[in-house]
Amino acid sequence: MSKSKIITSFSRYRDAEFSNKAKFIINSMTANANFAAPVPSLGEITAADNDYTAALSDAETGGKAAIALKNQARENLEALLLKLSHYVLIYGNDDEVVLLSSGFSLSKGGNPVGILPKPTGFTVKSTDKGMVTIKLTKVNGAGMYQYEYRVVGTETWTTFLSTKSAVLVEPLTSGVEYEFRVTAAGSADERIYSDVLKSFIL
Incomplete structure (x- = not known):
């Protein structure tokens, strides 16, 4: 169908x-x-x-x-x-x-977009007080990217969408370690996440 x-x-x-x-x-x-x-x-x-x-x-x-x-x-x-x-x-x-x-x-009509691959080139850098810059290599077929982050040791992820493969996340708590992940979002329900990266916030 x-x-x-x-x-x-x-x-x-x-x-x-x-x-x-x-x-x-x-x-x-x-x-x-x-x-x-x-x-x-x-x-x-x-x-x-x-x-x-x-x-x-x-x-x-x-x-x-x-x-x-x-x-x-x-x-x-x-x-x-x-x-x-x-x-x-x-x-x-x-x-x-x-x-x-x-x-x-x-x-x-047309061919459905399949499951998108695991994001690559994923980096997280604490660039200024209370903020980080997240980047990844663009994923072909991705309509948006779903970014997620949380304080290390907690269970709930904070999620936001962006069409960009490079975003600035703020405000974050200075001196606290966070972990981050991202997935490319297409028409398929299945999502493949990047590796989880950790970063201390300036």
């Missing part, structure tokens, strides 16, 4: 249609229990949509400069929605009903 896929291209939408689609996605994701902590945040996407709506209005009566600003605002909004689609795909668990609840359009 082919898996549901989110359509991440918005090129088929004319400017006004794209504005309506963006608002539909924002409204669909708002208070959606299936997606508790969207990345990027809905606030960030709403702000970009407001900028695009204003630029679209200005472009109707403005000149080349206004049109250029409108195009730039659209590109910014499209980029944020693309990142959001990765988050939706990960937490949608390949459930068509859940995915559709996000407001994104779906298509069928």
Whole structure:
């Protein structure tokens, strides 16, 4: 059975249609229990949509400069929605009903993304007081990376998502040893974690 896929291209939408689609996605994701902590945040996407709506209005009566600003605002909004689609795909668990609840359009077909490999090139460096820099080699097929950390000797991991393979983690408690791990997140439910690295926080 082919898996549901989110359509991440918005090129088929004319400017006004794209504005309506963006608002539909924002409204669909708002208070959606299936997606508790969207990345990027809905606030960030709403702000970009407001900028695009204003630029679209200005472009109707403005000149080349206004049109250029409108195009730039659209590109910014499209980029944020693309990142959001990765988050939706990960937490949608390949459930068509859940995915559709996000407001994104779906298509069928294509080969499903398999289990992603164990992250490599994983490093943790305490760079300043109360913070560390985490890096890893980019994993092909990864929509996002799931970073986790905890104080050594405790059981609960603190988790956050990022589309970036290099992140800054703060605030952490100075003088305390933490341990860190990361996994590449794709459409498969299975996750393969990196080695666990430890670091004392400055």
